[in-house]
Amino acid sequence: MKKVDGVAPATPTIQVIERMFALIDVLASREEPVPLKEIAERTGLHPSTTHRILNDLAIGRFVDRPEAGSYRLGMRLLELGNLVKGRLNVRDAALAPMRELHKQIQQPVNLSMRQGDEIVYIERAYSERSGMQVVRAIGGRAPLHLTSTGKLFLAADDPQRVRAYATRTGLSGHTRNSIAAARARARAVQGAPVRHRPGQRGAGAGRALHGRRHLRRPGPAGGRALDLRAG
Numbered sequence: 001m002k003k004v005d006g007v008a009p010a011t012p013t014i015q016v017i018e019r020m021f022a023l024i025d026v027l028a029s030r031e032e033p034v035p036l037k038e039i040a041e042r043t044g045l046h047p048s049t050t051h052r053i054l055n056d057l058a059i060g061r062f063v064d065r066p067e068a069g070s071y072r073l074g075m076r077l078l079e080l081g082n083l084v085k086g087r088l089n090v091r092d093a094a095l096a097p098m099r100e101l102h103k104q105i106q107q108p109v110n111l112s113m114r115q116g117d118e119i120v121y122i123e124r125a126y127s128e129r130s131g132m133q134v135v136r137a138i139g140g141r142a143p144l145h146l147t148s149t150g151k152l153f154l155a156a157d158d159p160q161r162v163r164a165y166a167t168r169t170g171l172s173g174h175t176r177n178s179i180a181a182a183r184a185r186a187r188a189v190q191g192a193p194v195r196h197r198p199g200q201r202g203a204g205a206g207r208a209l210h211g212r213r214h215l216r217r218p219g220p221a222g223g224r225a226l227d228l229r230a231g
Contacts, residue, residue, distance in 0.1 A: 023043060032072070034072065035070050058074065061074045061075055091122055094111050108124060109124065114150075120139065121138055
């Protein structure tokens with residue numbers, strides 16, 4: 001059997017399972033349905049063998065056949081994926097990478113998730129031997145518009161939901177350095193440049209980190225922290 005896209009996974013002990021995995025990998029590499037002939041060529045299987053296994057997978061809804069001679073991944077995989085996602089403990093999955101990141105940058109790393117109109121800090125990685133740093137208390141909360149990570153969640157919302165958030169919360173500030181004008185807050189949420197008063201902090205620029213967006217932002221007295229969003 002051919003390698004799929006140059007990847008050589010561990011070989012199952014049951015041949016038909018190995019072939020099934022190869023077929024699913026081919027289907028997963030494309031968003032649109034894949035013709036039977038192409039699937040057979042990429043896996044190195046005979047077309048009749050490919051057809052037989054795909055038909056059995058279609059019975060279990062692991063594969064869909066939108067039209068004769070072409071296949072795509074089935075809805076059963078989505079159902080099973082949602083079950084796995086529901087069991088996933090974000091804190092357990094994130095803690096090891098967070099600690100490794102902290103070792104590399106020597107700054108606290110805070111993980112937060114959205115709960116309604118607030119950010120909730122659910123995990124952290126830091127060293128007590130470090131100097132000035134911003135360490136969030138696990139379980140601590142803050143309004144979305146007053147945190148860098150919260151602004152990332154708002155930036156991912158559509159404009160109507162952001163306006164609804166602004167109406168519900170009034171976009172109130174907690175300190176003299178909070179962005180006071182609603183228009184300026186809206187620009188900060190959208191990632192646009194904002195003019196600040198001397199000493200005032202603003203939103204940073206989002207970056208990609210293993211599929212998540214994060215902000216490195218200044219804290220009080222020059223302390224720094226890296227805030228990660230979950231979800």
